[in-house]
Amino acid sequence: MCLYGELAINRKYTDNKKNGGNIPPILDIRTKYVPISCGKCIECKRAKARDWQIRLTEEIKSNNTKGYFVTLTFSDESIYKIINSKPTKNWPGLKNIEGYSLDNGIATRAVRLFLENWRKKYNTSLRHWLATELGHEGTENIHLHGIIWTNENFEEIRNTWHYGYVYPRPHELEKNYVSERTINYIIKYINKTDEDHPNYDSIILASHKPGIGLNYINTYNGKLNKFKGANTKETYTTSNGREVPLPIYYKNKLYTDEQKEQLWLIKLDKNERYIMGEKVINDEEGKQLHRTLEYYRKINKELGYGNNEKDWNKIQYENARRKLLYETRLKNASPAGQLNMGTDKDGRGKTHKATQNRPKKNINKIAKEITGRNLSDMIGI
Ligand SMILES: [Zn+2]
Numbered sequence: 084m085c086l087y088g089e090l091a092i093n094r095k096y097t098d099n100k101k102n103g104g105n106i107p108p109i110l111d112i113r114t115k116y117v118p119i120s121c122g123k124c125i126e127c128k129r130a131k132a133r134d135w136q137i138r139l140t141e142e143i144k145s146n147n148t149k150g151y152f153v154t155l156t157f158s159d160e161s162i163y164k165i166i167n168s169k170p171t172k173n174w175p176g177l178k179n180i181e182g183y184s185l186d187n188g189i190a191t192r193a194v195r196l197f198l199e200n201w202r203k204k205y206n207t208s209l210r211h212w213l214a215t216e217l218g219h220e221g222t223e224n225i226h227l228h229g230i231i232w233t234n235e236n237f238e239e240i241r242n243t244w245h246y247g248y249v250y251p252r253p254h255e256l257e258k259n260y261v262s263e264r265t266i267n268y269i270i271k272y273i274n275k276t277d278e279d280h281p282n283y284d285s286i287i288l289a290s291h292k293p294g295i296g297l298n299y300i301n302t303y304n305g306k307l308n309k310f311k312g313a314n315t316k317e318t319y320t321t322s323n324g325r326e327v328p329l330p331i332y333y334k335n336k337l338y339t340d341e342q343k344e345q346l347w348l349i350k351l352d353k354n355e356r357y358i359m360g361e362k363v364i365n366d367e368e369g370k371q372l373h374r375t376l377e378y379y380r381k382i383n384k385e386l387g388y389g390n391n392e393k394d395w396n397k398i399q400y401e402n403a404r405r406k407l408l409y410e411t412r413l414k415n416a417s418p419a420g421q422l423n424m425g426t427d428k429d430g431r432g433k434t435h436k437a438t439q440n441r442p443k444k445n446i447n448k449i450a451k452e453i454t455g456r457n458l459s460d461m462i463g464i
Contacts (some may be wrong), residue, residue, distance in 0.1 A: 084356050085120035085127050086380050088389045093117045095340070113351055114344050122284075124387030125382070126359065132274040134330035135287070137319055138296030139212060139230070139266050145298035148210065148232040150261030152269060153240065155197075155213070155227040156247035157189065159416035162424070165189050165246070182402040183283045183408065186225040190215045193246045194227070194288045200243050209233060212289040214272045219278050222408050227288070228272050230261050263322070276387040282398050300336050308333065310342045313349050 093115055098104050109115055120127050143150060166189065170176030174195075177188045194213060201209040213229035226247075231240055241249045251259045261269075277283055289295050299305045307316050307324065308329055317334070318326040336342065354365045358375050359382075365372045 084358055085118070086358070086376055086383055088118050088126040089121075089391070090116040091119045111348055113348060113458065117347075121389075124390065125379075125386060125388040128274055128276075128388060130328070133327060134332065135212075135273060135295075136266060136270045136433075137321075137327070137330050138294075138299075138332060139269070140263050140322075141296035141299040141302075142212075143261060143263050143266065145296075146210065146232055148234055148341075150230050150232045151240070151249070152259045152261060152265075153213075153228075153229060153231050154250035155193075155244055156250075157193065157224060157226065158247045159412045161193070161246035162189060162409075163413050163416035165192055181409075182405050183280070186283075186405070188226055188383055190227055191288060192287070194267050197244055198245070200245075204239075204243065205235065209288070210290045211286065212295055214269075214287050215285050216272055217277065217283055218278050222412055223279065224412075228269065229288075230269060232261075243391035276389075278387055280401060281387070281389060282394075282401050289422040294332060296330075297336070298334075300333060305333070305337075308337055310338050310346075312345070315346060317346065364390060376392050 085308050095102070096106055096109055096115055098106060120130075122131075148342070165186070166177050168176070170178075174192065177185060177192070180188050188215075194211075198209055201207075210232040211229065213227040213231075215227055216226060218224045218226065233240070273285065273287075277285075300308075304320060308319075309315075319329045319333070320326055329337075338346065356363045356365065356372060358372075359379050361375065363372050363375050380390070
């Protein structure tokens with residue numbers, strides 16, 4: 084369970100669009116509140132990684148198309164173009180977006196256009212699962228890691244991604260097929276912490292209709308998860324026989340809202356929780372649970388995972404830092420300025436042959452260059 088979970092009013096029992104003001108009666112007062120997870124602590128991150136690992140494993144089992152591990156990067160020029168492109172009917176544009184939202188906005192826009200181009204060319208949608216990540220050197224560029232399923236030649240991915248470089252390089256291709264065994268490789272991008280950008284939330288851009296791994300609910304094992312009241316099997320059996328929590332995506336497909344509520348009440352009746360794999364039987368005052376949570380919160384902090392407290396100073400600092408990195412990139416790419424085509428070809432911000440002799444600038448130097456002030460002075464910390 085989330086180390087920083089909170090209870091929030093269950094929207095089902097409030098006046099909302101779905102019920103049009105017809106609020107249903109509360110049959111059990113305990114359903115008035117629902118637990119909300121922080122999404123940042125080690126338990127939340129692990130749960131997210133585990134859910135995707137299971138869904139991707141199931142996808143590979145049922146998908147006969149070839150799957151490739153890919154990394155998609157962005158060139159300064161395409162970043163410049165995307166940021167400066169005019170809004171459309173379905174896309175508000177990125178003019179007033181900054182900080183990490185800009186990174187995720189750029190990735191989301193580029194992936195959408197990439198998929199649209201693919202559909203136009205091949206008359207079929209491209210099955211994909213892509214996670215965003217920020218680089219750790221140089222300009223710390225946004226890029227995507229993930230899987231693309233297609234029986235077309237890999238070169239076609241390269242030809243359709245117009246925004247930067249596509250890895251693997253041609254000679255590395257044969258090592259890059261996806262299998263159940265190699266799926267862990269991609270999961271690490273969700274599970275790890277990012278010391279350089281602690282407030283950055285990576286996003287997953289993935290196929291839906293059908294969602295990744297949906298076929299599981301039609302399989303023998305998936306049918307064992309059907310709702311049976313107190314006897315419902317709410318676990319997923321891994322290939323080596325371990326029982327792990329069933330991904331939320333499958334719960335939402337298998338159970339109605341009422342059934343989920345019932346399952347939640349059954350859990351509350353049992354009064355037991357799992358924290359970091361440890362079963363905690365709650366005593367009446369909740370002391371045991373509290374002690375265990377405190378213990379793991381400390382570990383959570385030491386390992387660099389986040390929580391639901393917002394450190395505004397830090398967020399502001401990272402935001403300002405990000406803005407400056409973008410100004411550098413855009414300056415490089417601006418048609419009026421020095422078009423720097425030879426550098427930064429891989430888009431991950433790593434130093435390449437063309438740039439190796441250039442001294443690495445640190446962020447304070449960049450700040451001073453652009454604004455004439457120190458970064459720390461600018462944001463008042
Ligand atoms: Zn959490």
